[in-house]
Amino acid sequence: MSDVALAAAQARFALKGFLREPRTFVYTVVLPLFLLVILNGIFRGRSSFFRLQVPFAVYYTPAIISYQIMLAGYSSLLIAVTTERERGMLKRLRGTPMPSWVFLTGEIIRTIVVVAVTVAVLVAVSSGVYHVPVQVHTVIGLAVYTVAGTACMCALGLASTRACATTEAASVAGPFVTLIMGFISGVFIPVSMMPAWMLDVGKLFPLEHLARGLQQAFAVPGSTGITAIDLAALGAWGAAGIAAALAGFRWEPHDSW
Amino acid sequence: MSDHVIEVRRLRKSYGGVERLHGISFSVDFGEIFGFLGTNGAGKTTTIEILEGYRARDGGEVSVLGADPTHAGRDWRNRIGLVLQESELNPVYTVRETVAMFARYFKQPTDLDATIVSVGLADKAGERVGRLSGGERRRVDVAIGLVGDPEVLFLDEPTTGLDPAARRGMWALIEGLRNAGKTVFLTTHYMEEAQRLADRIVILQSGAIAAEGTAEQLSRTLGHATRITFLAPPRIGLAQVSAAVGTRVEQDGRWLGFRSDQAQRDLTALLGWAAEHGVELTDIRVSPPTLDDVFVQLAASPEDAQDDGS
Numbered sequence: 001m002s003d004v005a006l007a008a009a010q011a012r013f014a015l016k017g018f019l020r021e022p023r024t025f026v027y028t029v030v031l032p033l034f035l036l037v038i039l040n041g042i043f044r045g046r047s048s049f050f051r052l053q054v055p056f057a058v059y060y061t062p063a064i065i066s067y068q069i070m071l072a073g074y075s076s077l078l079i080a081v082t083t084e085r086e087r088g089m090l091k092r093l094r095g096t097p098m099p100s101w102v103f104l105t106g107e108i109i110r111t112i113v114v115v116a117v118t119v120a121v122l123v124a125v126s127s128g129v130y131h132v133p134v135q136v137h138t139v140i141g142l143a144v145y146t147v148a149g150t151a152c153m154c155a156l157g158l159a160s161t162r163a164c165a166t167t168e169a170a171s172v173a174g175p176f177v178t179l180i181m182g183f184i185s186g187v188f189i190p191v192s193m194m195p196a197w198m199l200d201v202g203k204l205f206p207l208e209h210l211a212r213g214l215q216q217a218f219a220v221p222g223s224t225g226i227t228a229i230d231l232a233a234l235g236a237w238g239a240a241g242i243a244a245a246l247a248g249f250r251w252e253p254h255d256s257w
Numbered sequence: 258m259s260d261h262v263i264e265v266r267r268l269r270k271s272y273g274g275v276e277r278l279h280g281i282s283f284s285v286d287f288g289e290i291f292g293f294l295g296t297n298g299a300g301k302t303t304t305i306e307i308l309e310g311y312r313a314r315d316g317g318e319v320s321v322l323g324a325d326p327t328h329a330g331r332d333w334r335n336r337i338g339l340v341l342q343e344s345e346l347n348p349v350y351t352v353r354e355t356v357a358m359f360a361r362y363f364k365q366p367t368d369l370d371a372t373i374v375s376v377g378l379a380d381k382a383g384e385r386v387g388r389l390s391g392g393e394r395r396r397v398d399v400a401i402g403l404v405g406d407p408e409v410l411f412l413d414e415p416t417t418g419l420d421p422a423a424r425r426g427m428w429a430l431i432e433g434l435r436n437a438g439k440t441v442f443l444t445t446h447y448m449e450e451a452q453r454l455a456d457r458i459v460i461l462q463s464g465a466i467a468a469e470g471t472a473e474q475l476s477r478t479l480g481h482a483t484r485i486t487f488l489a490p491p492r493i494g495l496a497q498v499s500a501a502v503g504t505r506v507e508q509d510g511r512w513l514g515f516r517s518d519q520a521q522r523d524l525t526a527l528l529g530w531a532a533e534h535g536v537e538l539t540d541i542r543v544s545p546p547t548l549d550d551v552f553v554q555l556a557a558s559p560e561d562a563q564d565d566g567s
Binding site: 001006009010013016017020021084087088089091092093094095096097098099252253255 | 309310311331332334335337339341343344345346347349350354358359361362363364401405
């Protein structure tokens with residue numbers, strides 16, 4: 001079996017495990033869908049988005065998609081890899097002939113599949129139930145930002161495993177960081193209702209750029225929403241994540257010695 | 258470096274400036290079950306992890322299947338199997354799924370079902386790992402260690418934490434590996450386990466080899482560590498019992514006990530004396546030497562115990 005085929009098999013294996021864990025499934029797949037329904041239930045009418053007036057559903061659909069990408073790419077991957085490390089599974093895998101990158105690639109492919117499916121479901125529900133228009137420019141922007149955002153969040157998720165000494169720490173840190181980022185990035189509260197300083201803080205982090213970019217693809221007529229600044233922010237955070245992961249990734253569980 | 262499967266010469270390892278392995282030497286031959294015995298903290302896991310390629314050494318030479326584990330690559334890993342001391346498996350996968358995933362990592366894996374049968378999990382193959390008992394999970398670990406069809410299998414304390422029945426089951430499994438032609442490197446802190454399973458035993462104490470030999474050689478050397486104990490009979494003095502068995506009997510709370518290098522002779526003397534004097538002995542226990550007893554014994558007679566040819 002070639003290493004590429006092995007990585008694909010590893011991804012299938014990881015996906016099977018993911019679907020069997022109710023907790024991660026609820027947090028990563030069901031929660032974003034509920035958020036979409038609840039937020040659209042709370043806010044009716046139109047929101048100002050920069051100089052535009054857009055329906056709340058048009059605001060929230062891309063916002064929840066960006067949140068979902070961080071949940072699956074950052075939080076869920078962080079928890080999954082930390083858990084396997086503390087189980088001693090990463091150490092065990094290092095003792096087999098399989099190259100280490102195959103395991104991590106499998107986890108990343110698993111994450112990409114989860115993101116792709118959940119984003120498709122979110123878009124389908126938004127379009128079908130909330131009449132959010134999905135045009136060609138929307139799809140292009142959605143595709144570009146989903147790929148860039150997932151790559152960035154996966155890199156940061158892997159880099160953060162080093163900071164979590166226990167599975168419990170990862171299970172708290174992942175969702176907590178994601179939730180805080182959601183608030184300061186205008187995912188739950190429309191940017192028009194947020195103080196400027198908080199948005200400025202949010203702009204320092206990748207979720208804000210992912211959310212704004214996706215929102216432009218949905219809200220601005222004819223625009224893919226792809227901007228150099230948003231892609232550059234995602235790229236820079238992603239590169240920093242990869243560098244940190246390469247420099248300090250830990251394979252051994254903490255209680256082993 | 259040699260024709261031994263494993264060759265270790267003057268191996269040293271320090272942690273935080275404290276030397277934990279003080280230049281130990283031993284070798285393991287093809288097809289043998291090698292018992293690496295020691296208490297917790299003796300340096301067993303440090304040694305096995307150096308042999309497995311997980312840790313770098315600070316001094317000495319190490320060769321496993323002709324290669325230095327520190328620099329050995331993928332081909333080498335295809336030839337060894339590992340059963341680590343403390344590692345869990347993802348509980349959501351079945352036994353078969355778990356072993357099958359590991360089989361994919363190796364160039365020439367064994368037959369999956371045959372491996373699962375060989376570790377005694379034929380009727381649990383479809384069960385999720387999370388629903389297995391501790392002993393059954395340890396068998397999955399062994400199946401994972403074997404599924405790559407390795408020449409050398411490292412077993413790090415395979416029975417620690419298992420109940421007696423599961424331990425005996427694991428012993429039978431390990432004994433079966435001898436017939437399969439595997440070289441097995443087994444660490445344990447159970448004297449009984451090493452004596453039962455291993456062709457040759459090395460006893461590690463505080464990072465140095467305290468004794469080495471076959472189970473028979475060690476038994477001869479360490480034989481008189483057998484402990485005989487019984488509840489102190491009422492109105493009988495220590496001196497009377499000591500005189501009866503011809504050795505010094507000691508009291509430990511409600512218990513009397515002594516060590517014997519000829520358990521049969523001394524028990525016969527004890528029981529004969531008791532019958533003759535109408536003394537009823539209760540809770541009579543004959544215990545094989547524990548590792549602690551062995552260390553006491555080794556400290557008492559170092560010249561007998563040292564059998565290290567190097």
